[in-house]
Amino acid sequence: MNVKIGKNMLGKLDGYLKDTGINNLYIITDENINRLYYNSLQEALKEYNYNNYAFPPGEKSKSIYTVLSIYDNLIKNNIDRNTLIIGLGGGVVGDIAGFVASTFKRGINYIQIPTTLLAQVDSSIGGKVGIDYGGLKNVIGSFYFPNMIIIDILFLETLSNRDIICGLGEVFKYGLIADYNLFEFTSINLSNIYRKDEDILLNIINRSVAIKKDIVYRDKYDEGIRRILNFGHTIGHGIEAYYKFNKFNHGEAVILGMIYESHIAKGLGLIDERYFEKIYKVLKKLIVPIKFNIEEIKSLIKIMENDKKNVDGKITFVLPTGKGQVDLFNDIDEELIISSLKGGWF
Ligand SMILES: NC(=O)c1ccc[n+]([C@@H]2O[C@H](COP(=O)([O-])OP(=O)(O)OC[C@H]3O[C@@H](n4cnc5c(N)ncnc54)[C@H](O)[C@@H]3O)[C@@H](O)[C@H]2O)c1
Known part of the structure; x- marks a missing residue:
């Protein structure tokens, strides 16, 4: 597991992404993170082609319906297996982004950029990805390990x-x-x-x-x-x-x-x-x-x-x-x- 931990890691993102050799990115995030960090992300990724998908925050979004909307959007944007998915957010985003990455076109590369303390110490590490269904937690999912996990303590500044x-x-x-x-x-x-x-x-x-x-x-x-x-x-x-x-x-x-x-x-x-x-x-x-x-x-x-x-x-x-x-x-x-x-x- 390639885990990088530090401060101002968004500033170093370009260097880390260069190591993957992939130029096309698809960012999955939630609306809170999108609002707070869209500008910094734009700055960090100015040399890349990327699409951005933000869904409403919270556990209610960890559902098959969110996953289906993301599949629709991936298909609409002709996303292929040479694209890198980035899960930027808390545990809900990470679990969904990883699940989508594990299933879309039989699996495409992804990295986790966890933005909550819980996601940084726990959910981004260990490859468990999935969604809730039928009132049961994490009942649908798989093991799918990210290429990289980038932990930046600066995200915690805005955390409640x-x-x-x-x-x-x-x-x-x-x-x-x-x-x-x-x-x-x-x-x-x-x-x-x-x-x-x-x-x-x-x-x-x-x-x-x-x-x-x-x-x-x-x-x-x-x-x-x-x-x-x-x-x-x-x-x-x-x-x-x-x-x-x-x-x-x-x-x-x-x-x-x-x-x-x-x-x-x-x-x-x-x-x-x-x-x-x-x-x-x-x-x-x-x-x-x-x-x-x-x-x-x-x-x-x-x-x-x-x-x-x-x-x-x-x-x-x-x-x-x-x-x-x-x-x-x-x-x-x-x-x-x-x-x-x-x-x-x-
Ligand atoms: N895959 C695993 O191994 C694993 C392990 C533990 C937990 N989980 C899952 O993780 C989920 C919980 O994760 P969570 O606690 O991160 O919840 P979350 O993803 O819902 O995030 C909590 C809230 O914080 C907001 N937020 C995220 N980053 C922020 C930031 N930097 N500044 C301000 N607001 C921010 C989000 O928009 C959201 O409203 C649960 O679904 C749980 O099942 C998975």
Whole structure:
């Protein structure tokens, strides 16, 4: 995986693109990014022929309908296999651009330029591309690795605090699954991160990307170790889908998922009270946990039973087992799940 991380990378884009030898570009982005960065992009790409396709921002756009509109536009503009697709945006843009690149004319080259913290530390790395369908997240998709991933911290200057928090959820996840020092470092630097301190941002992005790259190298197609990246995602995806993807963003749902799943781990005796309290104290600074009622919990469990990560019809959980360590479990007593989600403990 060719990942470039730094500041003012748009200024260096021309040099990186020259290495690919491709002159025709097709940029897929969303309307927010288009509004904020169209001029800088025009300046960076002045020597290239390019088409630009911008769709409305947000998870609702991560659908087959957006993909179909892009196919129509690609065909209308006679885009061939000598074109390079650039996904410029957050995780929604990256997942769609990669999916289009993987399917159009049996696959064409693409690069990712992630513009949210979440996309920079997580979704742009690892080749998982796809869309939501039938109320289910990422249910249609493939593995398709970009030629290059260009991460520029300058994009984060315009990012809202809410979207910084979404990215932090994934950074804390890396800390809890693989590098407890990263968890501690990030937790004591929250205010520096909110004020977009460049050195701190580069530090957490570099460390997160290194962890994700290492895990993906060891298990490209999600058949083993890569599954630990789903910590917080079993309950997180359930919460996102329960609220029909319009109450919590992906990153927020993952933070909630990590809180409840850590509580389950404590209930199983996998981690002690002190470690659980540490995780809870840090994560609740990012998002206020919810006390779900029993009806809501039953619906959540039903959604989780449909999760593609499950094995033999049993819900699979990634649970913390020690500082910076997790493991997979798929025979969790339903009462433990219920009592965690009821939130009687906070
Ligand atoms: N493929 C993977 O491995 C993977 C991993 C994690 C998450 N995801 C997916 O990523 C998606 C979430 O990604 P996200 O949190 O980046 O959401 P997003 O793409 O919806 O972006 C969030 C918001 O920020 C705006 N935005 C983006 N960059 C900006 C910038 N620099 N300045 C100002 N505003 C900006 C967007 O327009 C949008 O409104 C979910 O669909 C999730 O399933 C995929």
